[in-house]
Amino acid sequence: MRVLSGMRPTGKLHLGHYFGVIKNWIKLQEQHETFYMVADWHALTTGYKKTEEIPQNTEEMLIDWLTLGIDPQKSVLFQQSKVKEHAELFLIFSMITPKSWLEWNPTYKDTKYNLLKIADLSLMFKGGIRDNLKTFIAKLPYKVEDFERLEDMLLDNLSDALIEALFEGYLDKELLKELNVSKREFYDTDTYGFLGYPVLQAVDILIYKAQGVPVGEDQLPHVELSREIARRFNNLYGDTFPEPQALLTETPRLPGTDGRKMSKSYNNAIYFADSNQEVQRKVMGFFTDPQKLRKGDPGRPEICPVFFYHKLFSPKERIQEVERDCKSGKLGCVDCKRMMLEGLEAFLEPLREKRKEYEKDREKVREILRGGSQRARDIAQQTLQEVREKVKVG
Numbered sequence: 001m002r003v004l005s006g007m008r009p010t011g012k013l014h015l016g017h018y019f020g021v022i023k024n025w026i027k028l029q030e031q032h033e034t035f036y037m038v039a040d041w042h043a044l045t046t047g048y049k050k051t052e053e054i055p056q057n058t059e060e061m062l063i064d065w066l067t068l069g070i071d072p073q074k075s076v077l078f079q080q081s082k083v084k085e086h087a088e089l090f091l092i093f094s095m096i097t098p099k100s101w102l103e104w105n106p107t108y109k110d111t112k113y114n115l116l117k118i119a120d121l122s123l124m125f126k127g128g129i130r131d132n133l134k135t136f137i138a139k140l141p142y143k144v145e146d147f148e149r150l151e152d153m154l155l156d157n158l159s160d161a162l163i164e165a166l167f168e169g170y171l172d173k174e175l176l177k178e179l180n181v182s183k184r185e186f187y188d189t190d191t192y193g194f195l196g197y198p199v200l201q202a203v204d205i206l207i208y209k210a211q212g213v214p215v216g217e218d219q220l221p222h223v224e225l226s227r228e229i230a231r232r233f234n235n236l237y238g239d240t241f242p243e244p245q246a247l248l249t250e251t252p253r254l255p256g257t258d259g260r261k262m263s264k265s266y267n268n269a270i271y272f273a274d275s276n277q278e279v280q281r282k283v284m285g286f287f288t289d290p291q292k293l294r295k296g297d298p299g300r301p302e303i304c305p306v307f308f309y310h311k312l313f314s315p316k317e318r319i320q321e322v323e324r325d326c327k328s329g330k331l332g333c334v335d336c337k338r339m340m341l342e343g344l345e346a347f348l349e350p351l352r353e354k355r356k357e358y359e360k361d362r363e364k365v366r367e368i369l370r371g372g373s374q375r376a377r378d379i380a381q382q383t384l385q386e387v388r389e390k391v392k393v394g
């Protein structure tokens with residue numbers, strides 16, 4: 001089976017990426033023809049205002065992939081923007097994709113809902129203040145040349161200030177929580193490209209006629225949309241694309257240092273590029289069972305993220321010992337973290353060495369990406385040839 005997946009180049013990878021995604025990619029490359037893509041065009045959909053880090057992030061991410069065991073002999077590793085055929089097929093797919101399919105996409109719907117909610121707020125505000133503003137302007141001790149323009153300008157500025165206040169948390173913390181976006185995300189995603197995000201993703205998959213797409217649950221609607229686009233294309237122009245299947249992986253939610261899901265945005269992640277001092281500092285600062293205040297107090301390993309890590313990285317006997325001694329109170333959290341650090345470092349240290357090798361030979365890394373992109377391009381070109389013939393344009 002041909003398998004394809006991609007990742008946006010957002011920076012260095014952390015342990016959560018490994019257990020959530022990469023481990024599975026490595027397993028798949030042993031049995032299938034695998035394509036792994038750096039989705040740099042996709043990175044533009046939300047990050048088009050700040051692009052200077054994308055090239056570096058692309059390289060760092062590839063270094064992490066290689067370090068962790070993605071093997072360029074077994075998998076085609078490539079960069080989306082180096083295969084221009086993606087852009088051509090994106091254009092064709094854009095022509096045949098009904099807008100409603102995209103508007104129903106949950107990622108888009110959530111954002112749209114936020115946009116509407118804020119537009120509502122702004123209208124309500126303008127309506128409420130208009131009459132008072134009229135009275136106020138009329139009372140000004142100056143001659144007003146263009147009453148309506150002034151009124152519009154004041155209203156716009158005031159409503160911007162209101163939205164600003166909302167994002168700064170002065171207005172309604174609950175509403176802000178409900179909106180669940182930063183100001184930047186909010187303004188930047190009101191674009192055609194963001195709406196079309198899943199169409200580009202469908203291209204990524206279908207252009208290689210991939211049948212398996214390893215993704216997390218949040219991406220299921222996007223894979224479903226790829227199936228629908230494939231079906232629609234096939235109906236219109238004749239059988240061309242197989243309908244891809246999502247290969248859903250059960251991913252244990254790896255906790256970060258604060259006990260919440262590990263994520264760059266929570267600032268609670270342990271990176272493969274972290275030095276051992278950094279990892280030590282992070283481990284010693286780990287959240288633990290808050291009821292266990294000092295050595296002697298009994299703890300609850302089942303809710304403690306430190307114990308979660310013991311289960312991943314410590315030898316069997318140690319896991320049992322920690323569980324028993326935490327519960328009885330015999331074990332203190334500081335000692336427990338030290339033991340956990342040992343197991344974690346036994347995992348990280350060899351990777352750190354391997355990472356350094358790639359860091360020293362960045363030309364090799366770039367060569368891998370160039371070679372992979374060439375192989376991807378060969379296939380994409382064949383598909384586009386077929387597409388042009390079937391659509392009769394191009």
Ligand code: TRP
Binds near residue numbers: 004042200214215
């Ligand atoms: N949208 C995916 C994500 O944000 C990344 C991605 C882009 C992808 N193209 C893909 C995943 C194709 C699978 C297949 O995680």
Ligand code: SF4
Binds near residue numbers: 292301331337
């Ligand atoms: Fe967590 Fe270990 Fe402390 Fe128990 S002893 S609460 S497992 S850190």
